[in-house]
Amino acid sequence: MKFNIDDLPVVFPYDRIYPEQWEYMCDLKRTLDASGHCVLEMPSGTGKTVSLLSLIVSYQQFYPTKRKLIYCSRTVPEIEKALAELKRLMAYRIEHAETEEEKENERNFTGLGLTSRKNLCLHPEVSKEKKGRVVDARCRDLTSAAACEKGRVNPGSVPLCDWHEGLNELEPGTQLGRGIWTLSDVEQHGREKGLCPYFAIRRMMPFVNVVIYSFHYLLDPKVAEQVSKELSKDSIVVFDEAHNIDNVCIESLSIDLTRPMLDSAARSVSRLGEKIEEIKVTDASKLQDEYAKLVEGLQEADAARDEDAFMSNPVLPDDLLKEAIPGNIRKAEHFVAFLKRFVEYLKTRMRVLHVVAETPLSFLQHLKDITFIERRPLKFCAERLQSLVRTLSLTQLDEYYALQKVASFATLVATYEKVGFLLILEPFETESSTVPNPIFHFTCLDPSLAIKPVFERFSSVVITSGTISPLDMYPKMLQFTPVVQETYAMTLSRNSFLPLIITRGSDQVAISSRFEVRNDPAVVRNFGSILIEYSKIVPDGIVAFFPSYLYMESIVAAWNDMGILNEVWKHKLIFVETPDANETSIALENYRRACDNGRGAILLSVARGKVSEGIDFDHNYGRAVIMFGVPYQYTESRILKARLEYLRDAYRIRESEFLGFDAMRNAAQCVGRVLRGKTDWGLMVFADKRFARSDKRAKLPRWINQYITDTAANLSTDMALVLSKLFMRTISQSSTENQTGISLWTLEDVLKAQEKRKALEIDMGMQAERDEEIDEDEYGDSGLPDEILAEMEVDP
């Protein structure tokens, strides 16, 4: 259908629209007009992606500036889903365009998705590799500039990738035709035409209107520099499923080193040395050339990088690019010796048997005292290593992986010496273990560092997710000011989900995963009885979440001893998520099968695990989700402690506030897994007495919170069961009625729907005006504490 938001004609590819989708699009439009950033929370399963795409594409097509859309999602299936949605949207737009000119205009609209080489590779041998790193390395061997040159001059001397070669014959921008290409489309096309899908997409990137890829391509500085540097400044950036964006930011700037990695790095260093000796004999001029180039400085080499053309890279600040590489590492053999020293130093540091936490500054001081390595050369370590690798035209780069990590570690340490980072050495894996297994963490404490270039460079950044409450936390943590900050309620024709908070067992013992009581037999038994009872009354699939693997293991062992598992087996099969991805996917497959054929199954999994993040349990795959305990992070972790301290000092976010926020967003993420659409239904059971506290409840997304009634907020197991049974019966009931309701609704006259839309439009226009007023009020009134604001939102 077509309608106008203000002056913008929007094409929406469905005949019906949910009210929240409309509101969402209005707010989005406001953000784009204002060229600002926004945070939007929209319930899962209400068509967030399609409303986003349909508004932005309408915006792009209507205004002559043709701002590019960069859409970041989390997983490959999600990227593929978004692409398919975009494809459908464009097909609809072409079909409904009025004039031939417009049609042509729509046809020229191009959209692409990008994912790793591993997912796209067509090379018969390379694509068989299991590890992404190995695929990358082998691909580089076959496609690097040096190899290509050699191969072309002297065919057959060096193995080359035929698919990659096929691309060179094509003009830039014509590697793929216009239109929308899903990943599988590109792969299919590549197979037919003998083109490499990965490089085809990479080379098409500057010419397309929409790019859909993973967060890392924009946030991880190492990758962003290669992939995203050509994106123009007025692009619209969307982070979908962005509830974990702060963690992604932090991960992209953190490095962990272990003993085996250092050993491997040391081996690589000596191999580098040998290689240099070798090349000195055969081709000394090469090294000489490199040296000359380095003398001139990186600035010359990167003259093309004018400041506006690419994103500033936090790993390589501007001043670094202008400086020349310091003299003591310019010569290859010197640099190798330098690396050797540094690796040896790190190794000695790892011999310490107590925990060390220090700032980069003190680390550098200590380094200088012991090995006389200065800060400046360290800073250039990564760049210098790259240059050397290029000069030596090394192959099989994956073997140098550890060394590359050490080099980027060195660069990061030397670059961010001041704030927001911490070095932590943990000699033992767990508190109780006696065999040392040291890990050297270089952790970023400030998520805003990695995302800063994105906010600075792009004028409109949209952060959106199904569960991103409380909204004001994200601007605070990521250091930006949003123009619009909105959460939407869910309009449902029936209460299709029932959130329940169970605070005590049938025997009135309070249940909680608090550390002091979590292994109390009474609590374990009560958790068990919740599982048994729900396995009896819930059809098909149940997903149960625990705060951690450790706790899950201990509680499942205890349940086994108590005979609880035997009782559950009578009603449902039990599957368990493990840290191993393959095992988990087999468990999931069988879980799905058991749900399909009526046997019923329970999946025991972990909040923050793979299951809780990326996997949907729609319809019969998840009729109930049970949260056993509040999924707090492991608070004894030194990294977390450091981060909390930093947040308190730098942004005045209290520790408890952040921990509560983090726990609740994960809980919301977990329970949100079961509800993936408006026809879906399920139970959401929060089993912990702490969920009943209003500060916790206020942190849940509004669409969940609005359905927690006071009676359902403080239940014992048996009371919850009565409510659940009733819910199960009534919802199974109305689903039959509801289906006729829906079909009648779709059969309604199109005109009537249009009228309804018009009325809604006027209504919404007024609403939007009012919203703006309220917004202004909110900004004027910054004195209100967050808790009160949050509660005010909940109240109506």
Added chain:
Amino acid sequence: MPPRRAQDHNYMAVDSDSDDSFIVEDGDGDFGADRTRGAKSKGKGKAVQKGKDKGKGKGKEQPYSWEASYTRSWDAVQEDEGGSLQTAVEDLLARGRRRRLLGPSTAIRRTIIRHLILILDLSASMLDKDMRPSRFDLTLEYARAFITEWFDQNPLGQIGIVGMRAGLGERVCDMSGNPQDVLKHISDRVKLEPNGEPSLQNAIEMARGSMSHLPSHSSREVLVIFGSLTSCDPGNIHDTLDACVKDRIRVSFVSLAAEMKICRDFCVKTGGTFGVALNEGHFKDLLFEGIPPPVQTGAAATAKTGPGNPAADLMQMGFPTRLPDTAPPALCVCHSELKTEGFLCPRCGAKLCDVPTDCDICGLMIVSSSHLARSYHHLFPVKPYEVLMDKSSLTITSPSVCHACALPFRESQQSKTPATAPAEGLSPLGRYRCPDCGNDFCADCDVFVHEVMHVCPSCHDPKPIPQPS
């Protein structure tokens, strides 16, 4: 027969609706004198239950009523502003009317010769007491009522019963056209004591096997009463589903707990109905929805006879000679017993005890003409009566009494607040007019005509009844 049935029927109609308003709270025995049917079996059931509980010890089966779930029967009934329950009762009546109006009034091709396998869940989950007295007892009670009513409405049909117990499908009763035979098999509660887990696949396969020989003109139906939420199957149940679709077996479910995906799949793919019982009354309603014969779908009809000729399907039936009491005793072919009464097959002359049945000797279908006639009303149902909303449709000559029972019409109190009444499908004047003969009937007679008689009395006998002076 009619008077008894009339009572029974009225009684059931009210009972089925008012159960949600009257749920006996006490778990410990006295289930109320108002429910005489099946009271005996309940008493027995209780005794068994208690003995079992003692044997197993407490904690397994919810032995005490205070451990049972909260029943808030009063929530189901809403009082109006005056504190009267009249609105609630009327609402229930109106619901029945509306449901009837939804049904098609034109002639529809329906299957008259029906074959139904009733699958009873006999797994441990049927011992749950969320329906009083327990799911199992209630199921048996309703199953009996269902079978009686089913045979009454479909005299040419046959029913078989399969139980799901301990992972197996058990044949409780072979396919039979005699209600007494079928009822006998489920009269003994102890034999059917629930145990173990159910297996949908086994039970449906067994039902399918026992219907595979049936001729194409008869319907094949399976009705599952399912209390459990799991199914332990030996193989892939989706294969069974495909086989059912292929064999055109219509599978319907009445679930006592919640919607299971596989159950719904069965119903959607085979064209059956799926329902989840909210409470005792609703359970009965859902079960009894299976009584009217299913509409024959176009696909099934054309598959047999080819397009454009859906009606040409003749079958042989025989009308037997009934033997009087005074006839000399002879052995019957069905039980080999010496009897005086019975029926003689018109083709081979074999003596049969009951009709309708298939002759054991020559296989001819033996029916009595009254059975055939009773089956007929499904094809030509009585049209729903028009609801008279206001006095404008009345003329001076309109009689002031019901055409059928000759009692004066009761004008509802609700007429003062017409805002609510018209939408409900209830007449404020208490008058319902037959669209064919134009006579007015009261609400009670309306229900009686449509649910029991299935024929409009005045259309067949247009003489006006004498007005009381």
